[in-house]
Amino acid sequence: MYDVVSVAVKMEFSSLVVIREFVVILSFVLISLYIINRYKSSPHSAPKGISRLFLMIVLSLLFIGIAIIFQPPEFYSRDAMNFYRSAVFMIFSTLITLILAVLALYIMLTLRDLVFFKRKKTTRRYYLAYLVFVFAACAGELSFIHLEDMFIPHIFYAGAICLIVMNSFKQNWIVYLSKREKVYSIVYSILLFISLIMLDVFLASGLGSNNAIVSYSKPLHSFIWLNAIFGTIYFGVAFISTLFHLPTAEVFEKKQSELNSLHNLSRLVTQVFDFNDLVNTVTQMTMEVCDARSVWLELFSFDDKTGEMSVEVVSKKNITHEEIELYGKSDSTQLRRYILDSPKVLLIEDIWFDRRTKSLKEKGVARGSLLSIPLLSHGKLIGVLHATKEFQNSFDQEDIDVMKTFADHVSIAIENSRLIARSIERERYHQEMMVAQKMQKRLLPQQLPVISAVEFAAISESSLEVGGDYYDVINLSDESVGIVIGDVSGKGVSAAFYMAEVKGIVLSLSKICRTPRELLLRANDTLLSSLEKNAFISAVYAVLDISKATLTMARAGHCPVLYISDETSELIKSSGIGLGLTNGSQFEQATEERIIKLKRGDICIFYTDGITEAHNENMEEFGYERLVKIARECRDCSAEAMKDEILNSVKAFIGQETYSDDVTLVVVKWLGNSN
Amino acid sequence: MTDFKIHHRDGEGVSIIELKGYLDAHTAPDLETAFQKLIDEKKYNVVVNCRDLSYISSAGLGVFMAYVEDIRKNMGDIKLTNMSAKVYNVFDLLGFPLLYEIFKDEQEAVLRFGERKK
Numbered sequence: 001m002y003d004v005v006s007v008a009v010k011m012e013f014s015s016l017v018v019i020r021e022f023v024v025i026l027s028f029v030l031i032s033l034y035i036i037n038r039y040k041s042s043p044h045s046a047p048k049g050i051s052r053l054f055l056m057i058v059l060s061l062l063f064i065g066i067a068i069i070f071q072p073p074e075f076y077s078r079d080a081m082n083f084y085r086s087a088v089f090m091i092f093s094t095l096i097t098l099i100l101a102v103l104a105l106y107i108m109l110t111l112r113d114l115v116f117f118k119r120k121k122t123t124r125r126y127y128l129a130y131l132v133f134v135f136a137a138c139a140g141e142l143s144f145i146h147l148e149d150m151f152i153p154h155i156f157y158a159g160a161i162c163l164i165v166m167n168s169f170k171q172n173w174i175v176y177l178s179k180r181e182k183v184y185s186i187v188y189s190i191l192l193f194i195s196l197i198m199l200d201v202f203l204a205s206g207l208g209s210n211n212a213i214v215s216y217s218k219p220l221h222s223f224i225w226l227n228a229i230f231g232t233i234y235f236g237v238a239f240i241s242t243l244f245h246l247p248t249a250e251v252f253e254k255k256q257s258e259l260n261s262l263h264n265l266s267r268l269v270t271q272v273f274d275f276n277d278l279v280n281t282v283t284q285m286t287m288e289v290c291d292a293r294s295v296w297l298e299l300f301s302f303d304d305k306t307g308e309m310s311v312e313v314v315s316k317k318n319i320t321h322e323e324i325e326l327y328g329k330s331d332s333t334q335l336r337r338y339i340l341d342s343p344k345v346l347l348i349e350d351i352w353f354d355r356r357t358k359s360l361k362e363k364g365v366a367r368g369s370l371l372s373i374p375l376l377s378h379g380k381l382i383g384v385l386h387a388t389k390e391f392q393n394s395f396d397q398e399d400i401d402v403m404k405t406f407a408d409h410v411s412i413a414i415e416n417s418r419l420i421a422r423s424i425e426r427e428r429y430h431q432e433m434m435v436a437q438k439m440q441k442r443l444l445p446q447q448l449p450v451i452s453a454v455e456f457a458a459i460s461e462s463s464l465e466v467g468g469d470y471y472d473v474i475n476l477s478d479e480s481v482g483i484v485i486g487d488v489s490g491k492g493v494s495a496a497f498y499m500a501e502v503k504g505i506v507l508s509l510s511k512i513c514r515t516p517r518e519l520l521l522r523a524n525d526t527l528l529s530s531l532e533k534n535a536f537i538s539a540v541y542a543v544l545d546i547s548k549a550t551l552t553m554a555r556a557g558h559c560p561v562l563y564i565s566d567e568t569s570e571l572i573k574s575s576g577i578g579l580g581l582t583n584g585s586q587f588e589q590a591t592e593e594r595i596i597k598l599k600r601g602d603i604c605i606f607y608t609d610g611i612t613e614a615h616n617e618n619m620e621e622f623g624y625e626r627l628v629k630i631a632r633e634c635r636d637c638s639a640e641a642m643k644d645e646i647l648n649s650v651k652a653f654i655g656q657e658t659y660s661d662d663v664t665l666v667v668v669k670w671l672g673n674s675n
Numbered sequence: 676m677t678d679f680k681i682h683h684r685d686g687e688g689v690s691i692i693e694l695k696g697y698l699d700a701h702t703a704p705d706l707e708t709a710f711q712k713l714i715d716e717k718k719y720n721v722v723v724n725c726r727d728l729s730y731i732s733s734a735g736l737g738v739f740m741a742y743v744e745d746i747r748k749n750m751g752d753i754k755l756t757n758m759s760a761k762v763y764n765v766f767d768l769l770g771f772p773l774l775y776e777i778f779k780d781e782q783e784a785v786l787r788f789g790e791r792k793k
Contacts (some may be wrong), residue, residue: 062688090702091744101699147737368713462725487733489698489702489733489734489736489737490733490734490737532741533740533741533744534734534737534738534740534741535737535740536736536737536740536769538733538768538769556770557768557769558768560768573768575770576770577769577770577774578769581740581769581770581771581774582770582773582774586773586774590770590773609733609765613730613732619729619730621761661732
């Protein structure tokens with residue numbers, strides 16, 4: 001310490017002052033950087049920042065007050081040399097400057113947060129300009145610059161004050177305060193305004209404690225003073241503008257809560273599975289947003305057959321079921337009737353005196369007003385959202401609008417949940433149909449018999465998941481094979497059931513009937529009793545006798561079998577009636593049998609009308625001629641190749657992958673010798 | 676495919692149904708309704724004119740089977756007329772000519788009902 005003083009004395013005094021000023025400024029900058037860093041990490045909402053600032057100012061003022069009371073008289077000199085005269089002055093001036101400089105820094109930071117709230121591009125520019133002018137003004141105060149008598153520092157000060165005023169109008173933070181916070185903010189702003197004026201007055205005064213700051217560091221004094229002025233003006237403006245915002249605070253708050261609740265609702269609507277959650281939220285929010293006495297939400301469902309309506313109260317707040325029934329069903333009021341008759345917003349300003357609800361008075365329902373909003377889905381009434389308030393005429397347009405929005409959300413959620421239920425149902429149905437399809441595929445032969453003298457090829461494709469076409473190739477004995485093809489009238493599930501029945505009947509009869517005709521007669525008898533009136537089955541049954549090389553067939557209303565030999569092509573249309581169309585005797589009379597003597601290379605093609613009636617987009621049918629022509633051209637092919645050729649031709653003809661009817665094809669090629 | 680129309684008119688003691696377009700599983704219910712209406716009105720003498728019928732599927736044929744029993748029980752009948760070759764072929768394959776009287780001309784069918792009355 002002695003060394004420093006002795007060195008200082010030896011040095012030229014002015015250079016010592018310059019070094020001291022630099023050290024002071026540098027140490028303050030370091031302290032500032034530390035505080036700014038700390039400040040960033042603390043969470044700061046506007047009201048919290050203000051109250052903290054207020055506390056700091058009060059403490060600082062207390063300190064100043066105490067200092068003023070106890071300050072010794074030598075403080076009253078503004079000479080910079082004061083600093084070196086007494087140790088008390090040295091310590092005191094360091095302390096008060098440091099305290100107020102830190103306070104000024106806090107004022108600056110707090111105001112920065114407030115000014116920057118919801119900032120625009122220009123906000124930052126104005127604030128930075130303010131800082132530039134403040135620092136310029138402070139720099140102008142450095143003793144070695146010697147600007148005291150010049151005009152320039154005044155420009156800096158004037159500029160800083162102008163920018164203070166401009167920045168003071170950035171008061172966006174007030175708008176977003178709740179009403180309660182606004183009241184707090186009014187109190188704090190006025191308190192801050194007053195305390196900062198006291199600080200301003202102190203800084204402008206010739207009080208000894210103020211002199212201590214000036215003589216410690218003029219730039220810091222300017223820094224403190226400018227920030228104190230900024231605070232004064234800013235909180236003055238804040239006080240007035242909060243005062244003006246106060247009357248609209250409630251409306252703003254209501255809008256805010258509407259927005260919040262709508263946001264929550266939108267989120268809930270997408271969670272269809274939480275339907276109860278949604279309706280409870282809706283009633284709860286209606287309660288809060290509309291400030292209602294009671295709220296309830298009822299949904300209507302209509303019986304498909306009788307058209308009878310049932311009402312379910314899915315959510316209610318602050319009301320009993322009994323009271324809801326009084327509102328809804330009471331014979332004399334029939335409030336529900338009004339809404340059902342015309343699904344519009346129903347507003348009853350005074351429950352006791354409105355003609356639609358006045359009987360409720362005698363029933364002990366409290367006076368007030370009622371608002372009922374219909375829930376509509378595809379223009380159909382699906383429910384009603386009701387709310388009551390304690391006083392007459394108390395629902396306003398805002399309430400109606402917000403409740404309408406809530407009602408819409410519920411409608412959408414209901415619609416969503418119905419759609420999901422429907423798609424689950426559809427998916428289940430689809431799964432069942434897939435099972436049915438798999439089972440039906442297993443009713444068709446998995447493998448065709450392998451016999452040296454005959455080639456078999458077969459395919460059956462349904463236009464829907466399941467169909468009514470049926471074919472089978474049955475090993476009757478070593479010497480004979482039964483071939484059957486059938487087509488149940490209609491399509492889809494009913495046809496599929498009959499197809500299964502036909503398979504059972506044919507399989508069992510094939511073992512006991514000696515001729516195709518006999519089999520069809522007995523199948524007709526069996527089917528006649530079990531088929532619906534409008535259902536019938538066309539079929540061809542043929543027995544291939546391998547040793548005799550004959551094909552004996554009988555036709556029950558089915559497409560004629562196409563017989564292709566080297567010489568001829570013939571559609572074998574023996575007489576016959578479809579199964580299930582008529583009684584035994586007429587059927588027996590009509591049905592005749594044909595026997596074909598087979599020669600090597602002869603082909604018999606069994607098919608359903610899905611082939612011949614397959615049509616292209618011009619509604620042209622594939623027809624018999626095309627079938628005969630293709631089969632004729634391909635008569636040297638294997639049975640398998642013939643089947644593919646016909647099927648591909650049909651597909652090419654209709655020009656699409658899906659058939660409009662079930663398609664079945666059985667190709668039999670005789671490779672044995674003729675007898 | 677779904678283009679199907681039924682025109683119904685009454686002759687002397689005979690109801691005439693004219694079919695037009697495609698009679699398949701989708702349009703069969705329309706014809707069912709028409710037959711049901713005739714039965715409800717106790718009009719059992721029915722001539723079905725198929726002049727403009729371009730296609731009939733097995734479901735369409737089923738409709739005749741569903742109502743013919745009721746109609747015949749009441750001493751009436753369904754007679755079919757004016758079929759195109761293509762439509763006739765479908766009827767013929769299934770053996771319908773053995774079950775129904777099919778005429779070339781509507782007038783013949785109407786006359787036939789008259790004959791039976793005498």
